[in-house]
Amino acid sequence: MNHDLHALFHRVFAWSHRNFSRIDLALDDFGSTIVNFEQIHEASINGWFTSRWSKWDELNSRQTSTNEFLGQTIYFGSQKSDLYCRIYNKTLERKAKSNLDDAETSIPEAWTRLELVYRKDRALKLAEYIVNDDLPIGHALRGTLKQYLRFLIKSNDSNKARWPTAPWWDELLAEAEQLQLTIEKEAKTIEDMRDWVDRQISPTLSAILKAHGGDLAWLRSTIAEGSKRLSQKHKDAITQFLQKEGTPA
Known part of the structure; x- marks a missing residue:
């Protein structure tokens, strides 16, 4: 068997x-x-x-x-x-x-x-x-x-x-070797983050903007506030993306 x-x-x-x-x-x-x-x-x-x-x-x-x-x-x-x-x-x-x-x-x-x-x-x-x-x-x-x-x-x-x-x-468990099953997750890239936004929150963003008559002021304010809370993984993803694009970090 x-x-x-x-x-x-x-x-x-x-x-x-x-x-x-x-x-x-x-x-x-x-x-x-x-x-x-x-x-x-x-x-x-x-x-x-x-x-x-x-x-x-x-x-x-x-x-x-x-x-x-x-x-x-x-x-x-x-x-x-x-x-x-x-x-x-x-x-x-x-x-x-x-x-x-x-x-x-x-x-x-x-x-x-x-x-x-x-x-x-x-x-x-x-x-x-x-x-x-x-x-x-x-x-x-x-x-x-x-x-x-x-x-x-x-x-x-x-x-x-x-x-x-x-x-x-x-x-x-005689003679058994420990089996390592933990999986190291790959770091999220800018492309991954963009795809996630497209899949998960683009309808929500669209609804909010339509409710505000297309005024982007709320979105700009939200993005500006979010930039203050970037974690190290976000900064690393930005650096990796810019290096790949050939743009100085």
Whole structure:
């Protein structure tokens, strides 16, 4: 299956018009021998972890009549962000969706699933690693986890960064290299700014000018005021544009 996914990534990457808007990678531990929801939940509640993600959430659902769990999920990172991790009790999810007793017997009793969701630039960056570096899918998932999350063994040290890594987490990420997914944004050029004005605010400017009977005094005043608030990125863009045009800055 990993080979088939690699081939698929290569085929899609070869297309001239391609877009990786979202990629989901999943890891299933059918016996919860390493990735164990209860163990991860305990570590999360007690703060026995460090993470580049600034938040984590817990989502539970229960049966009204019995108060039994129907679902248990932990999220690391915002679900609105371009990269987050979801860990949940897959056994509960499958049982909640199944209404047939004979179907339930085939569901593992201790099944934990870990998923990573990559969107937009992070999805594209992941695809580039997989295709250009011939990175196996499993290595990509584990490399991302190694970069963003570390479960720990509590110690008396006040600095969590010095706490030892939990052995089960070390086992999961054995020999994985951290996967750098941050993308340095290119500096905005004058052309970019002009295009943005054309796309986003030209109708607004037109409406204001029409309301003022075409009088440009308001616009001139606004531009003059804006010139006092130019940031360094604006000044750099101006300098770059003038140099390209052959005009002294």
